[in-house]
Amino acid sequence: MSVTVTVQCLGQLRDRVSATPITVTCNADAGALLDALAKQFEAISALGGAVAVATDDRYLQRSDALVDGMTLVLVPPISGG
Numbered sequence: 001m002s003v004t005v006t007v008q009c010l011g012q013l014r015d016r017v018s019a020t021p022i023t024v025t026c027n028a029d030a031g032a033l034l035d036a037l038a039k040q041f042e043a044i045s046a047l048g049g050a051v052a053v054a055t056d057d058r059y060l061q062r063s064d065a066l067v068d069g070m071t072l073v074l075v076p077p078i079s080g081g
Helices: 011-016 030-040 042-046
Strands: 002-009 022-027 052-054 071-075
Touching: 002 011, 002 030, 011 042, 022 030, 030 042, 030 052, 030 071
Parallel strands: 002 071
Antiparallel strands: 002 022, 052 071
16 A cells, blocks of 8 residues: 655755655555655665654654554754764
8 A cells, every 4th residue: 555645855865865844655554655765865765774753743664564654754863072
């Protein structure tokens, strides 16, 4: 089953992905979303598995189901000192 979701990028991804928000149609789990976005955007692909997907109240696992019309956030790795 496919779903269409809206994705906002945070941090360095917002700076490196020219189109934000992004509307994506993909299979109905967070892993499929990340795979689809990695094929479309080099900035996401370059970060490999370090990009997290979040909803309003939690981070998603790759196997977590997505719901049609959902708004999600991509969170890049954060470093600091």
